[in-house]
Amino acid sequence: xxxxxxxxxxxxxxxxxxxxxxxxxxxxxxxxxxxxxxxxxxxxxxxxxxxxxxxxxxxxxxxxxxxxxxxxxxxxxxxxxxxxxxxxxxxxxxxxxxxxxxxxxxxxxxxxxxxxxxxxxxxxxxxxxxxxxxxxxxxxxxxxxxxxxxxxxxxxxxxxxxxxxxxxxxxxxxxxxxxxxxxxxxxxxxxxxxxxxxxxxxxxxxxxxxxxxxxxxxxxxxxxxxxxxxxxxxxxxxxxxxxxxxxxxxxxxxxxxxxxxxxxxxxxxxxxxxxxxxxxxxxxxxxxxxxxxxxxxxxxxxxxxxxxxxxxxxxxxxxxxxxxxxxxxxxxxxxxxxxxxxxxxxxxxxxxxxxxxxxxxxxxxxxxxxxxxxxxxxxxxxxxxxxxxxxxxxxxxxxxxxxxxxxxxxxxxxxxxxxxxxxxxxxxxxxxxxxxxxxxxxxxxxxxxxxxxxxxxxxxxxxxxxxxxxxxxxxxxxxxxxxxxxxxxxxxxxxxxxxxxxxxxxxxxxxxxxxxxxxxxxxxxxxxxxxxxxxxxxxxxxxxxxxxxxxxxxxxxxxxxxxxxxxxxxxxxxxxxxxxxxxxxxxxxxxxxxxxxxxxxxxxxxxxxxxxxxxxxxxxxxxxxxxxxxxxxxxxxxxxxxxxxxxxxxxxxxxxxxxxxxxxxxxxx
Amino acid sequence: xxxxxxxxxxxxxxxxxxxxxxxxxxxxxxxxxxxxxxxxxxxxxxxxxxxxxxxxxxxxxxxxxxxxxxxxxxxxxxxxxxxxxxxxxxxxxxxxxxx
Numbered sequence: 089x090x091x092x093x094x095x096x097x098x099x100x101x102x103x104x105x106x107x108x109x110x111x112x113x114x115x116x117x118x119x120x121x122x123x124x125x126x127x128x129x130x131x132x133x134x135x136x137x138x139x140x141x142x143x144x145x146x147x148x149x150x151x152x153x154x155x156x157x158x159x160x161x162x163x164x165x166x167x168x169x170x171x172x173x174x175x176x177x178x179x180x181x182x183x184x185x186x187x188x189x190x191x192x193x194x195x196x197x198x199x200x201x202x203x204x205x206x207x208x209x210x211x212x213x214x215x216x217x218x219x220x221x222x223x224x225x226x227x228x229x230x231x232x233x234x235x236x237x238x239x240x241x242x243x244x245x246x247x248x249x250x251x252x253x254x255x256x257x258x259x260x261x262x263x264x265x266x267x268x269x270x271x272x273x274x275x276x277x278x279x280x281x282x283x284x285x286x287x288x289x290x291x292x293x294x295x296x297x298x299x300x301x302x303x304x305x306x307x308x309x310x311x312x313x314x315x316x317x318x319x320x321x322x323x324x325x326x327x328x329x330x331x332x333x334x335x336x337x338x339x340x341x342x343x344x345x346x347x348x349x350x351x352x353x354x355x356x357x358x359x360x361x362x363x364x365x366x367x368x369x370x371x372x373x374x375x376x377x378x379x380x381x382x383x384x385x386x387x388x389x390x391x392x393x394x395x396x397x398x399x400x401x402x403x404x405x406x407x408x409x410x411x412x413x414x415x416x417x418x419x420x421x422x423x424x425x426x427x428x429x430x431x432x433x434x435x436x437x438x439x440x441x442x443x444x445x446x447x448x449x450x451x452x453x454x455x456x457x458x459x460x461x462x463x464x465x466x467x468x469x470x471x472x473x474x475x476x477x478x479x480x481x482x483x484x485x486x487x488x489x490x491x492x493x494x495x496x497x498x499x500x501x502x503x504x505x506x507x508x509x510x511x512x513x514x515x516x517x518x519x520x521x522x523x524x525x526x527x528x529x530x531x532x533x534x535x536x537x538x539x540x541x542x543x544x545x546x547x548x549x550x551x552x553x554x555x556x557x558x559x560x561x562x563x564x565x566x567x568x569x570x571x572x573x574x575x576x577x578x579x580x581x582x583x584x585x586x587x588x589x590x591x592x593x594x595x596x597x598x599x600x601x602x603x604x605x606x607x608x609x610x611x612x613x614x615x616x617x618x619x620x621x622x623x624x625x626x627x628x629x630x631x632x633x634x635x636x637x638x639x640x641x642x643x644x645x646x647x648x649x650x651x652x653x654x655x656x657x658x659x660x661x662x663x664x665x666x667x668x669x670x671x672x673x674x675x676x677x678x679x680x681x682x683x684x685x686x687x688x689x690x691x692x693x694x695x696x697x698x699x700x701x702x703x704x705x706x707x708x709x710x711x712x713x714x715x716x717x718x719x720x721x722x723x724x725x726x727x728x729x730x731x732x733x734x735x736x737x738x739x740x741x742x743x744x745x746x747x748x749x750x751x752x753x754x755x756x757x
Numbered sequence: 758x759x760x761x762x763x764x765x766x767x768x769x770x771x772x773x774x775x776x777x778x779x780x781x782x783x784x785x786x787x788x789x790x791x792x793x794x795x796x797x798x799x800x801x802x803x804x805x806x807x808x809x810x811x812x813x814x815x816x817x818x819x820x821x822x823x824x825x826x827x828x829x830x831x832x833x834x835x836x837x838x839x840x841x842x843x844x845x846x847x848x849x850x851x852x853x854x855x856x
C-alpha cells in the first residue's frame with residue numbers, strides 16, 4: 089500500500105471508533121467502549137507506522153505525496169478538495185499524536201472506570217484524535233481550517249465533560265471562544281495568502297510562494313501574523329493563553345491528551361508547515377519568536393507560585409510550547425518538532441502521575457494539602473521523577489537534548505536573538521525550580537492522612553465529591569470518580585501506559601544526540617527542502633557550552649527547590665513576605681485575566697448594553713418596528729371606514745361604481 | 758317597433774329593482790327587487806336577440822333564470838335560518854361583517 093492509503097486509514101480508524109461508540113453506547117456492554125476507543129487509536133498508530141515505512145521506501149526527493157478523494161468545488165481559482173498531504177512532517181506528527189493518544193486512551197480505561205459518562209468520554213476522545221489527525225494530514229488550507237475548528241469543538245466538549253460543574257462549563261466556553269478567535273485569524277490569514285497564490289493546495293501554494301511574494305511584502309506579513317494569531321490561540325501563547333490553565337477543569341486524561349501532548353502543539357505544527365511563507369515574512373517570524381520567549385518566561389514565573397498541581401503542569405506546558413514556538417519561528421524546525429515529541433512524552437507522563445496523586449487524594453488538587461506520597465505510591469513517584477527530570481532538562485533524559493537544540497539554533501541566528509537565548513536559559517532555571525517544587529511538596533515531607541491511609545492499603549476517597557475550586561457538592565449523575573475509584577498503583581492499564589511513557593521520556597532524546605546522530609534532522613529534511621533557514625549537521629561552536637550550561641542550570645534549579653521546600657521549609661514563606669509585589673503578580677497570573685476583562689470583555693459588554701438599551705429600543709423597536717406598525721394602522725383606518733357592514737351601502741357603492749365605469753367608457757368612445 | 762322602447766322598459770325595471778335593493782330593509786323585498794333587476798336584464802337580452810335575429814341572447818336569458826332560481830333558493834333558505842334564530846328580519850341589523 090502506498091503512504092497515502094495509510095494516511096487515509098489513519099483518519100478512518102478514529103472516525104469509525106467515534107461513530108461506533110457514539111451510536112452504540114446503549115448496547116455496548118460494560119467497559120467495551122474504552123476498549124473500542126483504545127483499539128481504534130492503536131490501529132491508527134499502526135497505520136501511521138505503515139505510512140512511515142512506506143514513505144521511507146521512496147527516494148528523498150519524492151517524499152511529499154498528496155492524495156485527493158473528491159472535489160468539493162473546482163471553479164476558476166478555487167480548488168477545494170478533500171485531499172491529504174503525507175510527507176515527513178505530517179507523518180512525524182501523526183506518529184506522535186497517535187502514539188501518545190493510544191497510551192492515554194489506555195490510561196483512561198482505568199481512570200474513568202467509575203465515571204457515569206464512560207462511553208461519552210471515549211466518543212469525545214476519539215473525535216478529538218480524529219480532528220487532530222485531520223488537522224495534521226490536511227493537504228490544503230480548507231481541510232486544515234476544518235480540522236482546526238473541530239479540535240476547538242472537541243476541546244470544548246472534553247473540558248466541559250462534567251457539565252453540571254459550573255466552573256467546568258465556563259472553562260469550556262472560555263477555551264472555545266479563544267479558540268474561535270484563533271480560527272478567525274487562521275481563516276483571514278489564509279485569505280491573504282490565497283489572494284496571491286490562487287490555490288488552496290499546500291504544495292502548489294508553497295511552490296508559488298517565492299514567485300508571487302517578495303520578501304517582507306506587506307500582504308504576506310499581514311497574512312502570516314494572522315496565521316500566528318491562530319497558532320497563539322491554539323498553543324496558548326500570550327495574550328491568548330488564559331484558557332489553558334482553566335481547561336484543567338476537565339478530567340486528567342483530557343489534560344494529558346489535549347493540553348499537553350497534542351492540541352496545543354497544533355500552533356507549532358502550523359508554523360512549521362507554513363515555513364515557506366514565514367521565511368518570506370521575517371517580521372512575522374520575529375513576532376513569533378518574541379511572543380514564544382515572553383510566554384516561556386511569564387508562564388515559568390506563574391508556575392512557581394501556583395498551588396493547584398494540574399495548573400502548575402499547565403503553566404509548564406505553556407512555557408514549553410513557548411520554547412517550541414520560539415524554535416520554529418527562528419528556523420529551528422527540526423529542534424522545535426523534536427522538543428514537541430519529547431514534551432509529548434514527559435508531559436503526558438506528568439499529567440498521568442498527577443492524576444494518580446489526585447485520585448489518591450480523593451479529588452483534591454491543591455499542593456498545600458499533599459505531601460509524603462513517596463512511600464505510598466512508589467511507581468507514581470518514579471514516573472513523576474522521570475517526567476520531572478526530563479522536563480528540567482537533566483541528561484540523559486529526553487528534554488535535555490531537545491531544549492538545548494532549540495536554544496542553540498536561536499543563538500546561531502546572532503544579533504538580538506542572543507536575548508532569546510538568555511531568556512531560554514532563565515526559563516530553564518524556572519522549569520527545574522517549579523517541577524521539583526511540585527515533586528518535593530507532593531511526594532516528600534510528612535505523609536498526609538490520605539497517604540497514610542493508602543500505605544495501609546485503603547485508597548482514600550471523599551465521602552461526597554466536591555469541586556476543589558468552589559467546595560460545591562458535585563452532581564454524580566454525570567460522572568466523577570465514585571467510591572470504587574482505583575488509583576494508578578492498582579490498575580494495570582494505567583501502569584502500562586505510564587511505564588511506556590516513562591520509557592519514552594527516558595530514551596526518546598537518544599534519537600538525536602548532538603554530533604552523534606541526526607535521525608530527526610535527516611527524516612524531516614524532505615519537508616523543508618526549499619527552506620533557506622533549515623540547516624542540518626552544522627551544530628557546533630556553542631554546542632558543548634550550551635549542553636553544560638543547560639545541565640548546570642537544571643541542577644541549580646533542583647538544588648534551590650530542594651533547599652527551599654525540603655531543607656528549610658520556612659524560606660518559601662519568608663521569600664513570599666520579602667518579595668510581596670512579585671509574588672502577588674505571579675500568583676495572580678500577571679493579571680492577564682483582569683487585563684482581558686478590562687480591555688475586551690468590559691468594552692464589549694458596554695457596547696452590548698448600549699446596543700440593547702439605546703439602539704435597540706430607540707432605532708429598531710422605536711423607529712423601524714413601531715413606525716411600520718403605525719403606517720399600516722393609519723392606512724387601514726381609512727380603508728376600514730368603508731367596511732361598515734350595511735348591505736345597502738355596499739350595493740349603492742357597487743351601483744355607483746359600475747355606473748361611473750360605464751359612463752367613463754361611454755364618454756371615451 | 759324600435760328596440761329603444763324595449764331597452765327603455767328594461768332600464769326602468771332594472772332601476773326600480775336597484776332602488777328597491779338600496780332603500781328597502783326587509784330581506785324578502787330585497788330578494789324580490791333583485792329578481793326585478795335580473796328580469797330587467799333578461800328583457801334587454803331577449804330584445805337584442807330579436808334585433809340580431811339569432812338565439813344567443815335567449816339562451817343567455819335561460820342561464821340567467823337558472824342562476825336566479827338558485828339565488829332565490831339560497832336567499833330564502835338564509836332568511837328562514839335567520840327567522841328560526843329569532844333575529845331581526847332587517848338587513849341593517851345584520852351587519853356583523855363590519856370592518
